[in-house]
Amino acid sequence: MSASDAPVTEMPDVLRAVLECASDAIAIVDDNHRITHFNAAAERIWKLARTDVLGRDAEILSLKFLQGDLPKDFREEISLVRRDGSRIRALVSSSSMMIDGATHRIVFARDVTAEAERRVRIGLLNAVSDQTNRAVIITDVEQNIVYVNSAFTALFGYTNGEAEGRRAGELIAGCHTDRKAVARLVKRLVSGGRRGEIETLVYNKDGEEIWVCARIDAFRDKKGRVKHIFALLEDITETKQLRSLQQLIMGALADEVPITDISDRLCRRVEEIAPDVVCSLLHVDAAGLVHPLGGPSLPEDYSRALDGIAIGPNVGSCGTAAFYGKPVLATDLDTDPRWQPYKAMPLAIGLRACWSTPIKAKDGRVIATFAFYFHEPRAPSNWHRRIVEACVDLGAFAIERKEARAEIARLAYHDILTGLPNRAQLRHLITTAIDACPTGSHVALAFLDVDHFKDVNDTLGHAAGDELLIQLAQRLREHIGPEDMLGRLGGDEFVILLPQRTAEGAERVAAGITEALAAPLRLGSKQMPMSASIGISLYPDHATDIDTLMQQADAAMYMAKQAGRSTHRIFSAEMNGLAEQRLALIAALRKAIAEGALTLSYQPQIRSCDGAIHGVEALARWHDAVLGDVSPAKFIPLAEECGLIEQIGLWSVREACRQMASWRRAGLNIPCVSVNLSPINFRNVTLAARLKDILAEYDLPPDALMLEITEGAFMQDSVAALETMNAIRELGVGLSVDDFGTGYSSLSRLAHLPIRELKIDRSFMRDIEKDAGALAIATAVVRVGQGLGMTVVAEGVETEGQRRTLAELGCDVVQGFLYAPALAPVAFERWLIEHCAEQARAMLGRLHVGPVERGAVKRSA
Numbered sequence: 105m106s107a108s109d110a111p112v113t114e115m116p117d118v119l120r121a122v123l124e125c126a127s128d129a130i131a132i133v134d135d136n137h138r139i140t141h142f143n144a145a146a147e148r149i150w151k152l153a154r155t156d157v158l159g160r161d162a163e164i165l166s167l168k169f170l171q172g173d174l175p176k177d178f179r180e181e182i183s184l185v186r187r188d189g190s191r192i193r194a195l196v197s198s199s200s201m202m203i204d205g206a207t208h209r210i211v212f213a214r215d216v217t218a219e220a221e222r223r224v225r226i227g228l229l230n231a232v233s234d235q236t237n238r239a240v241i242i243t244d245v246e247q248n249i250v251y252v253n254s255a256f257t258a259l260f261g262y263t264n265g266e267a268e269g270r271r272a273g274e275l276i277a278g279c280h281t282d283r284k285a286v287a288r289l290v291k292r293l294v295s296g297g298r299r300g301e302i303e304t305l306v307y308n309k310d311g312e313e314i315w316v317c318a319r320i321d322a323f324r325d326k327k328g329r330v331k332h333i334f335a336l337l338e339d340i341t342e343t344k345q346l347r348s349l350q351q352l353i354m355g356a357l358a359d360e361v362p363i364t365d366i367s368d369r370l371c372r373r374v375e376e377i378a379p380d381v382v383c384s385l386l387h388v389d390a391a392g393l394v395h396p397l398g399g400p401s402l403p404e405d406y407s408r409a410l411d412g413i414a415i416g417p418n419v420g421s422c423g424t425a426a427f428y429g430k431p432v433l434a435t436d437l438d439t440d441p442r443w444q445p446y447k448a449m450p451l452a453i454g455l456r457a458c459w460s461t462p463i464k465a466k467d468g469r470v471i472a473t474f475a476f477y478f479h480e481p482r483a484p485s486n487w488h489r490r491i492v493e494a495c496v497d498l499g500a501f502a503i504e505r506k507e508a509r510a511e512i513a514r515l516a517y518h519d520i521l522t523g524l525p526n527r528a529q530l531r532h533l534i535t536t537a538i539d540a541c542p543t544g545s546h547v548a549l550a551f552l553d554v555d556h557f558k559d560v561n562d563t564l565g566h567a568a569g570d571e572l573l574i575q576l577a578q579r580l581r582e583h584i585g586p587e588d589m590l591g592r593l594g595g596d597e598f599v600i601l602l603p604q605r606t607a608e609g610a611e612r613v614a615a616g617i618t619e620a621l622a623a624p625l626r627l628g629s630k631q632m633p634m635s636a637s638i639g640i641s642l643y644p645d646h647a648t649d650i651d652t653l654m655q656q657a658d659a660a661m662y663m664a665k666q667a668g669r670s671t672h673r674i675f676s677a678e679m680n681g682l683a684e685q686r687l688a689l690i691a692a693l694r695k696a697i698a699e700g701a702l703t704l705s706y707q708p709q710i711r712s713c714d715g716a717i718h719g720v721e722a723l724a725r726w727h728d729a730v731l732g733d734v735s736p737a738k739f740i741p742l743a744e745e746c747g748l749i750e751q752i753g754l755w756s757v758r759e760a761c762r763q764m765a766s767w768r769r770a771g772l773n774i775p776c777v778s779v780n781l782s783p784i785n786f787r788n789v790t791l792a793a794r795l796k797d798i799l800a801e802y803d804l805p806p807d808a809l810m811l812e813i814t815e816g817a818f819m820q821d822s823v824a825a826l827e828t829m830n831a832i833r834e835l836g837v838g839l840s841v842d843d844f845g846t847g848y849s850s851l852s853r854l855a856h857l858p859i860r861e862l863k864i865d866r867s868f869m870r871d872i873e874k875d876a877g878a879l880a881i882a883t884a885v886v887r888v889g890q891g892l893g894m895t896v897v898a899e900g901v902e903t904e905g906q907r908r909t910l911a912e913l914g915c916d917v918v919q920g921f922l923y924a925p926a927l928a929p930v931a932f933e934r935w936l937i938e939h940c941a942e943q944a945r946a947m948l949g950r951l952h953v954g955p956v957e958r959g960a961v962k963r964s965a
Contacts, residue, residue, distance in 0.1 A: 128214045131165060132211070240252065240335070241337065260308045299320060321333075367385040381478060392415045429464065433460075434459070437450055461473065517532075527593050546606055548640055549640070553665065555637055575625045637672070660672075701727070706763075708924050724736055725926070740752075750785050753781040757779050777808065795809070814841075861895045869900040872909055882913060899920060
C-alpha cells in the first residue's frame with residue numbers, strides 16, 4: 105500500500121503542524137493496528153521514512169506492548185532496535201484516544217540514550233564512591249548536602265536520607281572543629297581560588313570526636329561559576345594522629361631527650377588532638393611514691409604538691425589506679441570520696457573530673473599513671489580511650505627504656521655484687537671530694553683488702569665468697585659516717601673515701617672497722633672469722649692527684665699485710681720505694697717465667713738405714729741480671745699474690761721430669777724427685793691428666809714423681825682438691841705432706857687421705873738434741889708415719905748429732921746441709937758421684953779389703 109492509499113487520521117492543520125514540530129516522536133495507530141500518523145521526530149528515532157510507515161502494521165515499530173491486549177496507559181524506558189540494527193534507549197509512552205468513534209493508540213517516544221548513559225556513569229561513580237573508605241560530601245553553594253556516600257554513613261552514622269538537605273557545618277562540625285579554616289577555604293573556592301586541604305576535629309552522630317583530613321574542591325559550570333562543593337574526608341585518627349604520638353616518642357628517644365621532656369611533649373601533643381583534656385603523666389617509683397614526669401598545662405605548684413605522694417586505695421585517681429593496677433574514673437572530683445583530701449587544688453584551677461590509667465612494665469609492675477583531667481564533670485569519650493590505649497604503651501616503652509638506661513648507667517658505675525660505686529665512679533667521687541675540700545682541710549683515702557679471702561673461695565666456693573663480700577660491705581657501711589663513701593675496686597678490695605678527715609680521724613675509722621670485723625660473719629651454718637688490712641693516704645699531705653693517692657693507699661695497705669694483717673698503716677714516703685720495688689719485682693718475675701729464666705736446684709734425700717740416696721727435692725731458684733739471686737722466700741709469696749704460682753708449679757714438674765729422664769739416660773738412677781706445688785694447683789681438676797701427659801712425654805714411671813703439699817691443701821674443705829689428690833694417687837704419683845707438725849692437722853683425717861710421705865719441718869731440727877718438746881714432736885711424727893705406713897722425711901738436718909737422733913727414732917729419710925745444699929744439676933751430679941764413691945769406700949772398709957784389692961776394685965770400677 106502506498107502512502108497515498110494509506111488511511112490517515114484526520115486532524116486540523118494547526119494540530120498537524122504542532123505534532124510535526126514536536127521534539128518527541130509521535131505515532132498514531134488505529135484500531136486495525138495500522139499506523140496513521142508518523143511525525144518527523146519519529147522518522148529520526150526509528151530511522152524510517154513516513155512513506156514507508158503510514159498504513160503499515162505497527163509491528164514495524166518493534167514495540168512489543170502494541171501487540172496483544174493493550175493497557176490503557178503505558179510508560180517505560182526500553183531498548184529500541186531500529187531498522188538499521190542500531191540500538192537506542194527510548195522513553196516510550198502510550199495512551200488510548202477515541203477519534204471519529206474509533207479507538208486509536210497514540211505512541212510517544214523520546215531518545216534518552218545520552219541520559220541513560222549518564223545515569224550509568226553516575227551509577228558507576230556512586231558504586232566507586234561507595235567502595236572507597238573515604239567519606240564523600242557534595243553540597244550546593246549554600247553548603248546544603250546533596251550527596252553523601254556509604255563511607256560517610258559508616259564514619260558518621262548518618263544515612264543518605266538523614267544527611268541530604270542538612271548543612272554540613274550543622275551535621276558534623278562541633279565545638280573543637282576549626283570552622284574558620286573551613287570557611288576560609290570555601291570562600292577561596294567561591295572566589296575562583298584553588299582547592300585546599302585541612303586537618304580538623306569533627307564529630308559523628310553520637311558526638312564522638314574524629315580527626316579528619318578534608319580535601320575540599322568545587323564543581324564549576326562552563327562559565328567557571330561554582331555549582332557544587334565537594335569534600336573528601338579521610339579518617340586520620342589512627343593513621344596520623346595516634347601515629348604522630350608514636351613518632352614523637354620514638355624520635356625523642358632516638359635523640360636521647362630526657363624522660364621529663366619526652367613526657368611534656370607527649371602531653372602537649374595529646375592536648376592538641378584532644379583539646380578538651382588536660383594531660384598528666386606521673387612516675388611511680390619502687391617505693392610506691394609518685395613523681396611528676398609530664399603535665400605542662402598543670403600549674404607548677406599543683407605538680408609540686410603531687411611529688412612524693414604515696415599510692416593507696418583512696419589517693420585520688422592516679423594514686424588509686426597505681427595501687428590497684430586498674431583505670432580509675434572520677435566523673436566529679438567535688439563528690440568523689442577518693443578525692444576529698446586532694447580536691448581543693450584541682451577544683452581551684454577549674455578541673456572537675458579525672459580519668460587515670462596505670463602504665464605497667466613487662467613484668468606487671470605499675471611504673472606510671474597517665475591521666476586526663478576535664479573541665480566539666482564527665483567520662484572519657486571513645487576518642488579519649490583510643491588516645492590512652494596508645495599512650496599507655498608508648499609511656500611504658502619510654503619509661504622502661506629510661507629505667508633500662510638508668511640500670512645500664514648504674515651497672516657502669518656500680519659494682520653488680522654489692523651495689524657499691526665501682527672503680528670508675530670512685531674516681532669521680534674522689535675528684536668531687538678533692539674539688540670541694542677547703543684550704544687547710546684533708547681528704548683521706550682508705551684501701552681495704554680482705555685477709556685470706558682466697559681461702560674462703562677455695563674452701564667454701566665462690567658463692568660463699570660472694571655472700572661474704574655482701575655481708576662485709578653491709579658491715580662496712582654501718583661503721584662509716586653519713587658523709588663517707590664506700591666503694592669496691594674489685595675482688596676483695598674496697599675503698600673508703602673520708603672527706604674532711606685528718607690522719608688521726610682516718611685512723612680512728614680504720615681501727616673501728618678492724619674491731620667491727622673481729623666478730624665473725626655467718627655463711628650458712630658456718631661462722632667465718634674475718635679481718636682486713638687497711639692502707640690510708642691523705643690529700644693534700646701525701647699527693648694532690650687521684651692516681652698517686654690511690655697508689656699510696658695501696659702501698660700502705662700492702663705494708664699493713666706485711667705487718668701481720670688485721671691492722672692499718674698510714675702512708676709514708678718510705679713506702680713509695682717499697683711499692684716501686686714490689687712492682688719491679690713482679691714485672692721481673694713475669695719476665696723470668698716468660699723467658700725461662702727460672703731454674704731448679706736439687707737437694708739429696710738420704711736413707712737413714714744405709715746412707716743410700718732416697719731421692720731429690722727440686723727447689724726453684726731465680727737469678728736476675730739486675731736483681732741478682734732472689735730468695736724463694738721472697739718470690740714464691742709474690743707469685744702467689746700475683747697469680748703466677750700455678751704456672752711456676754707446673755713448670756717445676758715438667759722441668760724436674762725432664763732432668764730425671766736425662767739422668768736416667770746417663771745412667772744416674774735417682775729413685776724419685778719431689779716437687780713442691782701450691783694448693784692452687786690441686787684445685788685444678790685437670791692436674792692429674794697433666795701429670796700423666798708429662799710422665800708419658802719423658803717416659804717416666806709414676807712412682808718417680810713425688811708432689812709435696814702443705815697441710816692446708818688437704819685440711820681445707822675443698823672437694824675439688826681432694827678429688828684431684830685421689831686422682832693423682834690412683835695415677836701412682838706420690839703425695840708428701842711438707843712441713844708436717846707446723847699446722848693443725850687432723851690425724852683421723854690424715855689416715856684417710858692418699859698420702860705416702862710425711863716431712864718433719866726444719867724448725868724442729870735446731871733443738872732436737874736438747875729440747876724435749878722438739879724431740880717429742882719429732883718422735884710423734886715418726887710414730888704417726890710408721891703407724892700409717894708412710895715414709896717419714898726430716899728436713900733441715902745439719903749435724904751428725906741430729907742425724908743420729910733421727911736414726912734412733914726410726915726416721916726413714918733425712919735431708920739437709922749435713923749432706924748437701926740444693927745444687928744445680930751439674931753440681932749435683934758431681935756430688936752424687938762423690939757420695940757413691942764414699943759409700944763404696946765405707947762398704948770396702950766394713951769388708952776389710954786391703955790396699956792392693958782396693959786398687960783392683962778402683963780399676964774395675
